[in-house]
Each structure stands twice: as C-alpha cells, then as structure tokens.
Amino acid sequence: MKQKIPEQLLNRFSDLISEKLGLCYAKDRWHHLIRHIRLAANDFGYGDVEMFLQRLLSAPLTQNDVSLLANHLTVGETYFFRHKNSFEALEKSILNDLITARKGKDQRLRIWVAGCATGEEPYSIAILIDKLIRDIRDWDITILATDINQNFLKKASEGLYRKWSFRGTPKWIINKYFKLTHENKYAISPQIKEMVVFSPLNLKEDAYPSILNNTNAMDIIFCRNVFIYFNDALIREILHKFYRSLVENGWLVVSPVEGLQCRIHEFLPVNCFGETFYKKEIAAKCYDPVNRYVDEVVYPMRKREDVYGQVFDEAARLQNVSHKKADEVLPERKQDTDEKTLTLYEKALKAFERGLYKEATDILLKLYSSMPDDRKESQVKRDAIMYLLAKSYANEGKIEDALEWCNNAIKTDKLQPNYYYLRATILHEQKNIDGAIASLKQVLYLDPNFVLAHYALGNFAQEQQKLNESSKHYENALMLLKNHKPEDVLPESEGITAGRLKEIIRIYSKCNTHPVSLRCHPSF
Template identity: 40%
Template sequence: MSSKLSNEVISSLSALISSLMGLHFPEDRYADLERGIVAAAGDFGFSDTLEFIHWLNTATLSRHHVEALAANLTIGETYFFRDAGSFKALEESILPAIVSARKDTSRLRIWSAGCSTGEEPYSIAILIKRMSHLFKDWNVTIIGTDINAKALKKAFDGVYTEWSFRGAPPWLKDGYFTKKDAFYEIAPEIRQMVTFSFLNLAEDVYPSLLNNTSAIDMILCRNVLMYFSPDVAGRVIHGFHNSLLEGGYLFLSPTEGLRMTSYPFKALSLENTTVYKKGSLDGPKEALAPAYAPLWQVLAQDGETRDLPLGFVGSEVREEARREPSNAPGVEAASAPVPALPSTDAAERLLRDGLYVEAARVLESIVSVKGAEGPATGLLARAYANQGRLDLAIAWCEKALAADNLNPIKHYLLATILQEQGRPEDAVKSLRKALYLDHDFVLAHFVLGNLLVRLGDPDGAIRQYRNALRLTSKMAPDDLIPESDGVTAGRLNEIINSTTRTRAF
C-alpha cells in the first residue's frame, strides 16, 4: 500500500466520493476517508492506493462498485445495547406509549436503518422479549437494513465475539446466546424476530411495500446521516418522515439531530436522549374528518399538488383540507360550483408525497362514485396500508378482487399487506395466485423468494430469485419494474444478488 496521501489528493477524492454517492467527508474527516479508501483498494484488488484512486476517477463504476466502496467508507461500529439512555427511554417511555396508542391493532413495526452487523435490531428484539407481558399476542416486526453485504451476512448469521458485548448488561450472554468456542450465537427465538435486507438509503425508494418500510412505528438511524451530504441527508429524513406513522419515533445520534430543525418532528428529551416524534398519536383521528371538497380545490387540473418545501411536504394541503368551504357574499350555497371529481393521478401524486390521509380521501370519493371496479380501489388499499390501517387495506383489496379476481396485481397487493400484517403463509398463497395468473410478474417472484427465506425454504427462495433474474435479464437496466415504486431492472438485479450473497445460499 502507498504511504500517507497528500491533502490535495484527499480533497480531490472527497469531491469525487460526494459526486458518486452523496457521502460527505469534510476536512476534519479526511483521516476517516483515507482509512476507508486504503481498505477499499485491497477489496478491489489494488495493491497501490493511488492507482486505485486513479481507477476510480477514470472507470465507469457500476452500482455494485459504488456500494462496495460505500461499505468500506461507512464502517459502523456497534455493540449490544449501545447507548444505555436510548434503551432506557425505550423500555420506560416509548414502547409503553406505543402499546397504549396501538392497542386496537396490537401491531409494532421497527426499522433499524444502517444496522451494520445487527447488534442494534437484536438488542431491540431482546428488549421486547423481556417486555413480553406488554406484547402478548402482538404482531411485532423488526427489520434491519444496510448497504454493506458483508455486515449483513454477519447479522444474518448472528454469531459474535466478546467485542460486541462491551458495556452490555451481565444477563445478556447467559440469557440470549449460546457460547461456541470464542464466539456467541444468538438464540433462535431472537434471530427469528428480525429480518435483514439490503437497502441503500441514498438511492432506494422508501416507504415501499416492496422493502417493507411503510407504516413504521419507530426508526433508529444512528451514526449514518453523518456520512451524507446535506442534500442527501435531507432526502433520507424526508423518506423516514413518510415511512413513519403519525406519532412514530425517530432516533438519531446527538450530532445528527442538529439537522432536524427544518423538519416536522417534535424533539423529546428522555433519559438524556433526544427522540424525534412525528405529529401526535391522536393525529390520524383528527385528520380523517371528511373534507373532500376543500382538498379537491387545492389539486391542479393536471392532478398535481403544489410544490412544497422539503421537510414540510403536505402541511399546506393538510391545512386546506381542514378548512370549510365558504361562499362569496350574496351568493347562495346552492349556486356554488360543484368541483369535478379528482383523478387517480392526483391520488397517486399524494401517495408519492407521503400524504396518505389526503390520498385516501380523494380515493374514497372516487370509489363512492365509480365503484370498486377501477384502479382507485387498489390505490385506496395502499393508502390505508401506509397509514397502518391494515384491516381496512385488506378489506379494500378483497373488494377489488371481488370485482376482478383475475387481476394478478391485486393478488400481489393483497400479499404485500398480508406480509405487513404478519401473515406470511397467507401472503405466499396470494403471491402464488398472482404468479398463476402472470408467470412473468417479476416482483411477485422476488417477494415470494423473500417470504420463503423467512419461512425456512431456501431452495424455494432460490428458485424464485432465479425466476426474477431470468425476467430482468430480458429488460434494459433502466427499465422500470411494474408495481415497484420506481425500481429499475438493473437495481432489482443488484438487490437480488446482494440478498443471495448476504444469506449465503
């Protein structure tokens, strides 16, 4: 390897890395960048770091190259029950509050974003297990995502060394791990509580039914945003806001919280830890009051909403939607023009902007006039699913299927909602129906593969992944996958390949 890099070289490299992947290395983090690039050079097969940097400047990098590089530059140091204050706040305040607020659904969804080698989501699973008196008969979903396939492989295996237990409570190893030589393997009952998957926070789409990141109660993303440029960090926070239910919680590291002043979260100080809360737990009840006509009036004729500042998307629309329409002086109410029925395009735009309650209002009005036969029914199911109202989402899916039982997309949508509801076996049945009706339904193959992994059928999962890869190989890399929220064929290929490497089939 080369000797220490000059400031000029590292400054140029920092600009290159920022342009390639949105990672931010200011001058006070040049040492971190140098350590990461030296490690990456070896992984890419270069014995000389300067030669590797030259290659980065001249080569056409694939998404796989970029993410392999990012994995070396964003090394996450983690251990079990890191930041005791956060876990005390979870145990004594936040989880009991969620139990009280969600007792009608008995459903909890937690996302560890940037989970590295898995200690954080497993710590949460162990905490919930220890609080089982509160979560009896609950459907608990914990997902861990990361860009680093090697780290995810370790998380999936669940085998750790003493280093992962520094500062951990004394009961942890004896109660939830089996010692094997110098290693500790996590208990199967805890491993089964967590699902790990590959996700690039800077590039991938969320919230999405595809990657199970919608209708989340709590997101933990600590020591991750620090790697991103301000613009990329803003997009990530915006995605988190849309992924969270009203009243949901976001955990960041203390320094990353400085970025939150421009976003619609309320900062809570608990156990010397700052937690960010979206809206209020009573918010959805207020927002569901009928307000169709005022909402239509803020939709442009082309079905698009006004452009709103990042971080406050939807605040103007929500305010308009709560106002009662008024008539001009001297004009009788009966003579007021009746607004035209909005289009499903308008509702889709609201869904993309994270305005799920408003989208549901528009779609309810369309369905009330046009019935369950059109596309509005399926979109309404999505709107309810993104609010966490899964019983309503399933009911509308079933109405859509009653009107058109031979539509594979509606069977697929039902499967994704059943998956969120914690009914993987029923979701598999719906996916098989979708594939019976359309053998070339790429996403159905991929999601079925993920579910079969979860259900302990790796051979079946591999068959489905191969089917998906066979179909995407016939597409151009930039072609959009139908029903995917904007995922391209090339990107799905990379996700599948990363998934299979992580799980070592």
C-alpha cells in the same frame, strides 16, 4: 514508499462516494480515506492505487463495486444498549404506550433500524421488547435491520459478540440473553435472534418506503450515528423518506448529537424523560419555515395547540398549508363534476406521496362514497381510487383493509396486472404464500413482461427449494431487464431501478441457501 495520490483524483473520488454511498469525506479526513482506499484497492486486486481510482472513475460503478467500497469505507462503531438513557426513556414512554394501546387488540409492532452495523442495536431493541411483552409469541413483531455494509450484516446475522460489544450492558442482560461459547464469544439467544431480519439497504440509493423491501408502515425508525457521515441535503432527503415510511404518530429516534437536523424538518420534537424523539404528526408538517427551532413538546404530550398554536398559524400562512381536516375540505353536498373529483384525487395522491396516509385515505373514502356507481366516463375511475386506498392502507399498516380495497379494485377491473401484484405483496405480508403465488401468476397471465412478478416468483421458488423453477424465473426477469436502461425505474417498484434489480438478482440467485422473499432485499 507509499504512492502519493493526486489531489484532483481524490476530489473526484470523494464526490463519487458521496453520490453513491452518501459518505462525505471532508479534506481534513482524507488521511482516513486514503488508508481505506489502499485496502480497497488490494481487495479489488489492484497493486496501483491510482489505476484503481481511475478505473472506478472511468465507468459507472456496478452494485458489486458499491458493495465492496461500502465494506471498506463505512464505520461500524456500535455496542449493546448504546445511549443507555435513550433506551430507558423509550421503555417508559413510546414502547410502553404502543404496547399498552395495542394489547389485546392489534398486537403488532414494526420497527426499522437503519444503519444497524453489526447488529448490537437491533438486538438491544429485541431484548427490550422481549422484556416488555410477556406473551410475545402472540404478537406480530417486525424488527427490520438494514445496512449498506454486507460484511457487517453477515456478522450481525451470526449473532456472536466479543466482550467489547457489551460496554455498559447490565450483567443480567448478558446472563439472560447470551451464552458464552468456547471461543470466548457471546452467542445471542435464538429467540432474540429470530426476532430480527437483516437486509442490505443503501439509504442514499435504494427505494423506501416500499412494500417490496418491507420499509413501509413503521411504528419506529432508529437511525442513530449514521447522519454524521452525510451532508445536510442528503439528511433532509432521508428524513423525508423516513417520514413517509412511518405510520401516523410513528417515531424517529436519532442519536442525541443528530437531533438538530430533525428539528428543521417535518417531525415534532418531543421530550420523553429527558431524551428527544421525533414524532410524525400531521400538524408537524407545519414546521417553522425559516428554520427557527420549535421548542420541544414535553412527554406525556399536552394538546398540540396549547404548545404550538401560534407557530403553526404562522407556518401555515407562509407555506400556504391548509389545516382543515379532510372532511372540512370536502364539499358538503355531492359535487359530481369531473374536475372536482380529479382535484380531490390529486389531493389524495399528494397526501399519499407526502406520507400523510390517513389524510389520503380520508379523502379517498369520501371521494369514493360521493361517486355515483354509474359514473363510467369519469377522469378518475373507481378502481383507481380503490387501488390508491389499498396502497394507502398498506402504508398505514392496516393490512386487512388494504386487502379488502385491493380485492374491490380487482373486482371492478379484472385486467390490471398491478392490482394483482399489489394483492400478492399484501398476501405475502399476511404470510399467505400460496395466495401470493397465485396472484403473481395472474399478473403474468395479464402481462408476461411484468419483471417484478418473475423476480418475486423466483424468490418464492427459491424459498421452497425449487431451484430449477427459481432459476427460470430469474432468467426471465434478467432477460426482460435488458429492455430497460439501468436508470429506468421499474413500474410498480416504488423507485427501484432496472440496474439495481439486475444486480440484486445476480447476487442472490447465486446464494441458494439464503431464505429469500417477495421483498427486493432478501434477508440474510
């Protein structure tokens, strides 16, 4: 007979997984939870389920515990071209417009699929992009696909599927992009496979946006059929982080049933050919503060004011949000008191933290040009402005501008290790690996205790198959991490804790064959 689990224990366990994985199991779904706990107990090597739960509840969970639990408790239901109408609307509206606008100028696209399960969704997006862009080799396309369940990610990176994954997928797509194997599976074509990078990321706990895990400057974020497992507070938190991960005018795509939450957040709902997508707009921050739903804008969009004028004014009044553009806010003549400089710098910082990168760069550029060269005693140094400008540009996806301002900051103050570290991440983004390594060495020259630089050098050495060198760097990083409490957020990490980095290094330093990068979450 199966052992009965005490209710009080289940209560505490369901709180724990909500805290660590974000997953909410209401009482009416406890029978599922119990089934999964039994399987997990087995995997963890426990015959007695109660003892297993007691052990999980008695000490902080390790990253390994979280991973194993995620492998058992998450649901990976997915298939190619799921929500077909959404894909059709995307093709006609957002993707078409983005590609047209960037063709011949800035040929790049950055897409993040958060909660990608076994890969059908990101590969569908890659197929759609392949269909839309003829000279795809001349484009810089990033499709980052993340999930908390590492078993799903392994399966995704194999790219082998059974017929069930193709419910409703047009035949021509299967014929063009898949090859039937002798095990009766469908292998995705190598050219589509290489367009997608799979990486583990826990939406509840991990840091984003971050240049470190490549979750910044996204044009579109897909997060479909994931929110259904989370509570409202977590959804709001995630939505806010997604907002910051997007470039201005970037888009969030959720599943049709999940749209309501986005309407009471900072996003602007836009009806594109019958489907609703959510746009990051500066003015969209003036969402209705008392949670009244704002009507959708219809695509192609009319001028925002036509549709929203009144709602925005009311929202602005209630929220005390200023609609003035940066240059209206800024003084007409130079106001060179420290206080004003500081206020503007703080304003830029606030805009940066809210994900309003364009607003932040506008303010910083004005501020920078209004500061006389000889202002040595200012509370805000010129190089601090340049550094924030570089970070802001990087989050806007303007990598060349980011590098220019980062170099300017370094020229102004050559002794700041974090400036060189930022330069390394930007150079890596530009695929200049030698430059990135040289910059990381400069970081360590200035501050031998800079953990993330050791970690990053370890990753590069591993990528270049210099395994002794990489172990040495990882050991250094682990040794330095001993000086931190697990919950300490590491400097320059944009939110990554010491405990998390320790686990990441432990896991990935063992798998020498995986291509790893400067990013905190190496790809599979």
